[in-house]
Structures are given as structure tokens and as C-alpha cells.
Amino acid sequence: MRITIEPLEIEAHLATVHSWVTHPRSAYWMMLDATLEDVAAEYERIAGHPHHDAWLGRVDGAPAFLVETYDPARSELAGITHVPDLAPGDLGMHVLVAPTSGEPVSGYTTRVFRAVMRHCFADPGVRRVVVEPDVRNEPIRRKNTEAGFVELREISIGEKTAMLSVCTREMYAAAHLRPENLRVAHRHLVAKAIAEFSHERMLAPVATDTGWELPGPSSTYTFAARRFLLDHWVVDADSIVRRIGGEEQEVDAQAFVAEFAPDLGIPDTLLPTYLEELAATIASACWKLEHQTLTAADLVDADHQSVEGAMSEGHPAFVANNGRIGFDIDDHARWAPETSNDLSLLWVAVSRDQSHLALGRGEDEDRLYAAELGEATLARFAAKLRGLGLDPAGFRYLPVHPWQWRHKLAVTFAADVAARRIVLVGSGEDVHRPQQSIRTYFNTSRPERHYVKTALSIQNMGFMRGLSPAYMAATPLINDWVADLVESDAELKERGFGVLRELASIGWTGDIFHALPNPSPYRKMIAALWRESPVPRLAEGERCATMAALLHRDAGGASYAAELVRASGLPARAWVRSYLDAYLRPLVHCLLAYDLAFMPHGENLVMVLRDHVPVRMFMKDIGEEVAVMGDLPLPEEVSRIRGSFPDDVKALAVHTDIFDGVLRYVAAILDDEGVLPETEFWAEARACIVDHAADHPELAEAVDRYDFLRPRFRHSCLNRLQLRNTLQMVDITDQAESLIFAGTLANPVANPVA
Template sequence: MKRRKDEQRKHSEQPRKRREEKSVTDKKGTARMTAGHPVPELADVSPESWREANRRLLAKTLSEFAFEELIKPVPLEGDRYRVDLDSGVSYVFSASQGALGSWRADKDSVTRGAAGLLGNEIETPAWDAQQFLVDCAGTIGTDAPTLGMYLTEVSATLAVDAARIEHGGENAAELRELGHAELECRMTGHPTLVANKGRIGFSATDVRAYAPESQELVRLQWIAVHRGLAEFRGTPDLSERAVLAHELSEETIAAFRSRIERTGGDPDAYVWMPVHPWQWDHAVQVLFAGEVAQRRVIPLGESADAYLPQQSVRTMTNMSERERFDVKLPLKIVNTLIWRGIPPHCTQGAPVATQWLTGLLDKDPVLRDELRTVFLGEIASVTVRHPYLDRVPEMPYQHLETLGCIWRESVSSRQDEGERVRTFASLLYVDEQGTSFAAELARASGLPAEEWLTRLFETVLHPVLHVMYTYGITFNPHGQNTLIGYDGDDVPRRLFLKDFVDDVSVSHTPVPERGPEPDGYDHVLPRKNPVVIRQHVVDQLLLGHFRYLAPLVAEQLGVPEERFWRLVRGAVDAYHGRFPEKADRFAEFDMLADEFPRYPFNTDRLVITRYVDRALRHALRPNGTVANPLS
């Protein structure tokens, strides 16, 4: 144990390529994070880094397209597979297959075959992800306009990935020392989506200023919106004045009041709210130009506090005053399948959904006392509707979600002394030396690998299963929304859950334990079939996370994939054995079914949804099934 920690320390002290950094301190003078420019200009990215980023993304594209059956690899000898495309081009690569229909292509094994001048097929090493997408467009059934937009997203993703490779970044041992917000800035994006950092609408300069991987501190623009346009809502213990007092100093409040008065307005006739500076410049001052001119929207100035973007880009964590709220703000960009605004029904419904859920779940002795699960409430919001666009039937949603905000309890305000909180997604991170963060944490804990994994699976699954079985409620527990609290030895101990209003769903079957439910919030608390409720858990935990974690664990911790899935099944069985009286619910939300529907995220973008403007967000439809490794 001591030798391993000495080796980690020695490794972390090795010189690495870094840029000049700056630090921000909290009110106690303690360094809270460092920020610099880890995403260099594209001109500073070497051809080698660009090709390596492409090799990785090409392997991911082959893997995910094969999983979704967009392409159908034909087996050759050994572990080699061939894909023949309608364009006349073929790709051959080495790959392994795993549970839940997963594919894992070897990035260094791919070759591209095309007809030469004499009609013979010439095979060359393949590294170009965009070339593959052009080659396979006819096979997968996408069209030119869609491919044009998609290649824009892929190119933007590659630019960030290549810059990350060029810079190097911290090794897995160093990441253990980071706080949850700083760690978010080191993540590499959605594991399933090929174009996971598209951010259509951001320029290259915007990415360096506002993307999480840039690690740049952001100061928010505050505005006052007349109450004829804006509505504040909060949980019962949070008034509008209380939120402002929590988020702004007395001096700032006085200065903002003075600015409104200088325009001839009454400060109390306006709702005050933060706006992302990019959104203020690119959307609000354009779409709400008339309201700004008529002093129905008044700019107040920047916040004194500095914020750090989380992986969603639109959610900001306060780095100056860590006890203050996180704030979720709309951005008129396309990223990971949708426009990243905030629907008015979400801003309106966030406080009431939070009050109902926390009032229900905080009284549950298993969640409260035993599992000590933390539900990070969305405790206040501002809704602003556009005076003209909001009146037009079937108006595409991108135009209706440009102004509003949701305040959420911060992780820092709820974590214990000495507790380390990290997003679930961080376990899939692999540093440039090839070490996975999950393996680093397991080794650092001093526990046998299987014991650490068992703690992890029970920590993640038991609260989610308890809420689903007991109340017929599920969240969307993907890597961003799910955070894990670790003790001082990096052993998983409890779960933090967030993003209620966007992702919570309720079974349409009557569940007495839920008690009276909020009325008139079907958009916020959609009623769904229990099988669909279960699918949220399956998609986000099993397909969206464990499917990728299993091979990392096999490779770096020596736990074979079959054994990995037996341990996951063991965590489910342990909960079932603890509460046998819920057997009917276990059958209703059947986690041990023989198979699960497969939802094709990349197919949806390329073939089904494409980039057509829609009045509502598009619901994914299943495409086939996958065998359940827990069955």
C-alpha cells in the first residue's frame, strides 16, 4: 500500500507540459481551483494530436454505429471484422464484443479499402473520422444537409479532443485531489454520442472562454426584468429577497438598485436574475431588443462572483462563494442532440417539483438515515416568456427557451467534512498514460477490487432502486446528474442526485406511498409506463455507464467482465433480499428481464430527428433489443 502511494506521488511530480495558471481564493484565503488556458489555439495543435484524436473518435464511431446496427460488421479471422459500405469503400478493424451488445474497436487496427486506378482494392491505415462519415452516409441513410451539420459537430468535438491530447492534462492520481467542480472540467463528454462536444453556435473563441474543458472562470451578467414579463418562484422557505441576499452582497444589491433607479424604474417592479454572458450578447440583446430599449429589461452589470461551467456548459458552479447556489442558464446552442435552452415549464415547475420530491424522500428512513442520499434541490427560478414568439402556435422550442434561470443547491453546501464528491461520469475517464480514474480510486482505497466495486454498485443502485420500487419515480441517473460521495480513503459511501425538473418521471400506476401529487405539472412530472420508468435506470446506469466501465475494470483491475456483471447483479439481489415485501414492485419494474430495448442516440440524430426545427423536444424510439447481463 505504501509503495503504491509512493509511486503515485513520484508519478505526479514528473514534469508535464503546462501553461501559466491563475488561482482564485475563497473568503478564507484558501485556494479553491486553478484556471488557465488548457485548450490552445487550433494553430497550436500538432498534426500528430489531430490524427490521434481522429483515431480515437473513429474507433468510437465504429463501436457505437455497430452497437446501434447502423453498420453491420462481418467477422473475418480472429478478432477482425469488415464493413462494406454503399460508397464502395470498406473498413476492416479488430474489435471485441461485450455485454449489452457493446462493441470495442481497436483504434490502431483500422484500415480503409478503396478501388485503385486498376480496379484493385488498396488498403491503407485509416485514422480520419470525418472521412468515414462521408464514406458511410449512404449506408446509414443520412442526407447531405444532415451530414453537413453533423460534420460541423464532429469537427468541433475533434478540435477539443486534439487540444486535450496536445496539452496532456493531469494523470489519474492528480485528479483525485480535485474538487467536484474542477474535476468536471477534465471530463471528455458523453460516452455514447460520437459528436459529444458539437456546441453549434459557439465560435472557437467561445469554446476557449465558456467550455468546461477551458477551465476559465466566468462572471455572470445580471439583469432586471419587469414583472410583466418575468415570474419568480421558490420553495416555501425561499422568498425572492432571500435568494438575492444569498447570491449577492449588500453592496452589489445597493448598486443594482441604484442602476434601476437611474433609468427611472422602481427596483421592486423588476425580477432580478443572472444571464450567461454569451447568451446576453448573442440571444437576449437580439431577441429582446425591444424590451431592452423600452427599459423592460435593464442590464445591471456583472456578478462579483466567479463561476466555473459544469459538463452541461449551461450549469455554473460558484467558485468564489462555494456555499452559494449553482445556477442553470439557457444557451442558444445545439449540443448533444438538442438546443440547450430551458423550457418555461421547467423553470416554473422546478421549485414545486423539488418541494414535493424532497418532502417525500427526505422522510424516508432508508434514504435519509441509512443510505444518506442527497437530493440537490432546484429551489428557485425565474421564468421569462417572449412577448411575441410565445404567442405563435408550433413555434420551434429553440426560440422560446432563451431567458430564464434555475438556482440549485450546491454540492459544497451539502457534503460532509472530509467527503469527496465526484460525478459518476468521472469513473470512465482515462488519462494520457492509459490509467482509468476508476482503477486509480479502487487502488487508492486499499480494498480488493471486487469489494470496492461492490461498494460502488450498492452506493449507486440502492438509492435509485429504492425510489423506483417504493414510489414509482425515477430520475435520469446519467453520469452528470449522479454524483458519488467518497470517504477519505476513496471508498464510495453515498449518492448525490440532481436535475429533478428536467429528468424526473412518475409511473402512471397508482402508488399510495407517493401521497398527493402536484397538479398541473404533467410536463414536469410526466406519467409513464413502469417499463419506461425502468428504462431510465437501464439506459443511464447499465447501458450508459457500466457498459463502458466493465472493460476498463477487466483491463486494469483484473475483474473479468462476466464477474463484473455478477457483482452488479449481486447489488440488485442484495436490495431485493432486504425488502422481500416489495416483490410485486420488483416484477413491475423488472430489472432482471431477459432483454431491454435499445435506444439509438447517434441514429436518432443522423437518420430520424436530423436537424429539423421542432416545436417540442423529440422523444427517442427504441431500435431492437439487447440481452440483459443481469438476467
């Protein structure tokens, strides 16, 4: 359900608004006897009022509700002497949802009300929303309290006895933290914990006559579940029953982890940290349950950023996957990807002799800044520096997240700011939107401009999300090398496979932390890079979406992947084969032809869709997550991407990263929704690999060496990494040595299936 709010043009919508306000269900709007002329006069009066506005709300493009906002200090409320607590930053609000004659849609009014509250608080100057519903209007009073309003007192406004109620920004930000959402979040996370921890063989549920049972030190859990290939579990969250001493208890994700911590291998010293990250994941889940409104069907025709912001799960394997430790409740409401809020990046000038700028082939510093900022903004930044007596020629410009400036740069690097080695020069003109990877931002003002990725010093999913200036110095060169290889390969060109180059990186190195002998997270707090946007590379009739969306289920359980298949009109097996030819086949080819491995999880690929079918892919996040696992000649400046891996680990770039990390979820989702049996899905995956080998006899030796069709492969586990060290899962300079294995998995493509 797509909800938009726009200024009301009463001339265009007079008949509609008149029918709404005069409907018997709108009695509390107090216009039941109004004529068309009365309604026109009232909203023309509002249009001419400097402190009162009327808005038209649409649902999926159709007029659906009416909103009025006003300044309470300049309304009849201000004349009521026993209302002493109106304050600067207050915004009055009325809302009327269009009466309907059909069956009510569950959650419809709630979604509209949330959209209205977001609209009110979109103005940063608004600190409180004030409402005064008729005391008899119990339904709207309940909606108010659910949204965070506090009822203050009854007041008399003309002929109406009203309930004066207020909702502060802080109250609204915490309104999602309520029992109804918590129960759903707890059950979802316990279901996921049972599924993923069982998949990684840390827990061992026992089959019973009625389902499954998981006995713990103090609790016993019973539940229903389906098991798929690759030992993939889908646990029915609603079926979970927790008992202690035979008595049923509330399902609680933190209690679950604390109880099973010895089985999960969480060190005692790090258990509180993991529980904190789990609590933040619960808070994020509650927010999504409260606010996200788009269904899987809505997303089928949605634009790239609408799909990106609708994701509700985070990483599919990790249980604590939305930690963002460091964000407070307002930060989450303002900056989290699921809020779909735009942000204006701040820019700092950093001294040229204590920073570095690395540029890819064909890039130039002046052209980069001119293309990303524009001449007017550059002139404004230069004027700021000159006003401080500084020469702009001695500085470079570096984008930073507003949170990072307030919490880190202006405090942790106060000495550098005061000495004017780092100078805040202002905001850019463009607005950006956070992606699911949270520290990467898409330019919504000018989508053809580059993504921007900045350091963001929050703890999330086992890492502090910083960026290392030293490590990124080679990033543009690595991207150039990978892009050249991909673009020169006939197979990859035929598949339309491409990379989104990280074509420039910048970092500050003039602080005291860079002068210390040992590395630390403090060296990763002031850096950024620019990555190509996919938008200029889309053809007519194409659109893009994060591949992570294929694993997305909406609040009702419907999946985006299944909706795409249905919307395409193709047989499900043909749709899957197109997807695999766009995704699996190019990555298999890169391994066989070049020993080149990417990190191909869902958020690292952008799907190009045509008629709802994935037809090609763009790979991103190249600089940090690409490896050459053989002796392919490399230029010295990119040699760091060469890794030494045992032969049985090399093939895990397909078996673990693609089969276990992505495709087991897609296969189970399509099977679960009755779209395609998983055996047929894996049959297409096998055929994709076999057909590639047949098309490339010159790669026969590599085909035998990698042996993607082997009966079993080593079971590399992700949660075990995070649970072992919740602060740093892996050593990025030696990732192979960080792997943890739990036996082997049966290969779903090992044997032909009809």
C-alpha cells in the same frame, strides 16, 4: 500533473533559482557565472520594476520553472529601431524550465509551456505574447511555433542574436488545430463510431482471422476490438486501417460518417448539420489533447472542480458530443468546461410584470438575492436602475451568460433592451466555473452558494441549450415533492441518497416571441434557475466528484475509476459493491416503491467519496428529467411529471439508463485495466438487486412487475435518435414516443455468476 504559477519571492527561493540559472543547460538564460548576490540583485530589480514581473511555477506543488513577463514597450526591445511593430496589448515573456538530472518526462516541457501561455492570456488586456529566444535555441523555438508563435525576424539584443516572435490571442486559440492532434482525434472518433454504431446495430463488423473488418461503399476498415457483455465494443483506435481500392488512406471521422450515412439513417438534409457538430467535436478533442495535463492518478486526490474540468469525452454513447455550434474558437477557449476558466455572470433586470420567479418551499425572493448576490451588489444594481430613472421595485434580477448577452439578448432582444424592459445592471462579485453540462455553473468564490443554470443558445448534442420559462415555472415545486419523498424514505436515508433541489427559477416572457401562437427556441433564451450545492452537505473526510468521471480515461489511457479502486485499498469487488449500493440500489428502490424514474447518467449524479470509495450519491437535474410511471398520487401543480409508459419500457429506467447507459462502460473499463473481470462486476450488480428485494418483501409485486432480472430487454438506442434529427432528438413532452429500438440485449444480471 498540477501546474500553478505564483509571484516569485526571491528571498525564499534564491538558492533554487540560482541553481537553475547557473546550470549548463540554462546557457541561453545568460547567467552561468552569476553569484547568489547577482541573482538576488537581478530579481530584486525586477520586483521593483513597474513593468516587469517574475513568477515561480510549481508542478505538483514543487518549484519547477521560472517565468518573467514584461511590457515590451518599456523594455530594451522598444529601443531597437528596426522593430516597428510592437503594439498596445503586447506582453513579453521568458520561461526557464528547471534543469533535471533524471530521465526526461514525455510532454513535461510542453505542458509547462502551455500553462505559461494560459497565464499570459489570463489577462484580457493581453492581445499578443512577444518572445525573443536566442536563434540557436532550437528546442524553445519549436515550442514557440507549436504554441502558435510566428517568427518575424532576427534582431540583436546586446550580445544575443534573437528571433523576434509573436503569438496573438487568435493564434494561440487555434494552436491545437494541428495534424498531430487531428490524427489522434480522428482515430478516437472513428473507434467510438464503430463501437457505438455497432452496439446500436447500424453497422455490422465481420470477424476475421486477425481481427475485425467493416466494409463500406468505398472504404474497408480493419481493426482490433474486444466485445463485452451488453454487446459493448472497445475498439483499439491505433489499430484502425482504412483502405480504398487496396491503398491505405488516412482515418477521417467525417469521411467515415459521410460514407456510412445511408446505413446510419441520417437524412440528407441534416447530414451537413451532423458533420458540423462532428467537426466541432473534433476541434474540442484537439484542444483537450493540446491542453489537458492532469492524469487519472492526479485526479484521485483532486477537488470537485478539477475533476469536472478534466473530463475529456463528453457523453459516452453519443459520437458527436461536444458540438457547441454557435461558439467561435475564442468562445471555446474562454467558456468551454474543459478549459476550467472561471466566468463572471452578467445580471439583467427584467420588468416584474413581464417575468416570473418560482420559489421552492422556504425560499423568499429577497433572501434569495441577498444570499446569492450580497447587499453591496444589490445596492449597485439598484443604483444603476435609479440612474436610468427606473424604480428597482419594478424589476427582478436574472443571471445570464456573457456569451448569451452579446450574441442573443443585446441583438435578438434589442427592442426590449432599448425600451428598458431588460436592463444590463452589471456583473456579480462571485466567479463561477462551467460544468460538463456547459450551461450550469459552480460558484468557485463561495462553493456553499447555489449552482446557477442559464439559457445558452448553442446547439449541442441534438438540442438548442435553452431554458423555457413556462416549463420551469413548476420546477421548484417538482423538486420539493421529489426531495420530500426521498427524505422520508427509510431505505434512501440509510443509503445517504439525496437530491440537489432546484429551488428557484426565473424567466422573461415579455418579448414578441412569447406573443406568437406557437412555441419556438426564441422563447427559451432568457431564463435561469438556482440549484443547491453539494458542498454544505459533505461531512468531514468526504469530497465529491461528478459520476461521469468513472468513465474518464486520460491521454495515456489510464482510467479514473481504476485509480480510485487502487487508491482505496479495498478489494475491487468490495469497491464496486459500495458504488452499486450508492448508485444502483437507490434508483431501483425508487422504481419499485414509487414508480419514480430519474435520468441517471454520469453528469446527473454527484458522487460522495470517502477514502476514494463512492459511499453515497446526490441526484440533480430533477425538474426536466424525472418521471412517475404509475398511479402514485401527485399534487396538481407537479402532475406534468406523470408519464404513460408501456410495462416493458418502464424497466428500461434501469436496463437502458443504468446498465446500458453507465455500467457497461464502467464494467469494461475495470476489466480492460485488469482491476475486475466484467462477470464479477455484473455479479455484484445482480447481488445488489437481489439483496434489495430480500430486504423489502413488501415490494414483491413490483419486483415481479419490473423483473429486472429478465433474460433480455429491449435495446433502446441514443445515436439513432440524434442521427434521425440532429436538431431535436426527442419531444421532451412525450419522450416515450421518441424512443427507437433495435431488437433486444442479453441482460448481464439475468443469471447468477460466481
